[in-house]
Amino acid sequence: MNQVTLKIGELAKLAQVSQDTLRFYEKHGLLKPHLRSDAGYRLYSEADVQRVSFILSAKRVGFTLNEIAELLALEVTKDEKSCEDVKRFVDAKVVTVEQRIRDMRRIKKSLQALSEACCGGAEPATQCTILEALNTEGPGVLPHSGAR
Template sequence: MYRIGELAGMCEVKADTLRFYEKHGLLAPSMRTDSGYRMYTEQDANRLRFILRAKEVGFTLSEITELLSIELNKSEWACADVKGMVDDKLAQVEERIAQLNVFKTTLQALSRACCGGPESAEHCSILEALESSLTEVRCEEPGCEHGKQ
């Protein structure tokens, strides 16, 4: 049996993390001592490791809850159900990467558009671009083509 600090240390998380997971129904101590200390078993430690690994690959708390329910009742679920969850998460990640690439491209264009000099920001091309409804950015950096990104 492990006390909360021991289990937290063993899994390299803070005790508050275990309390948080307990509050959200992901993890519960197997028992409490007469003085109220949370006590965890090896099975609880395995559950915590499962939660942490699922979190590391991007699953949300509600998704982890669903995965845990599958883990507890494996015989009632098909492997395809679990794969479906992973494929859905993968599609979300790919969509987010695409969004981040758009952000990156736009930020690069904004950065290239600004001279970055010590002058007043009254005519800053970045601010002008953000204030404008135009999709093109006026470029002030040498080498930019015709004042566009």
């Protein structure tokens, strides 16, 4: 239960972001230091550190700051309806993430195909691009709507 309190420069260093970025997140409601010193310095707690960590990994996987703000704002309060709402919202996000993981795997395969198919053998292929490597792999995925 040691009460960690970090000044903005310390948190910035720890999280590898700029101080400006932390203030920017605050201005947009994603991160608020749990208190301020007498002089008005921001003081961040352990929970604030976790929050930054969450923001950064959510960002890395492609959520926008707005989406992240929504996620952080979610709270299951006592009333059972909020619970339903949260579940619906969150489950939709899970589907998004799963889709993105599939995209990732596809891209990873393409990259590996390029590296292996083109440079694997004794003789490198005469000409080999990532798209040719891709062609020999699965088909591309474009939205298949009713559009003819």
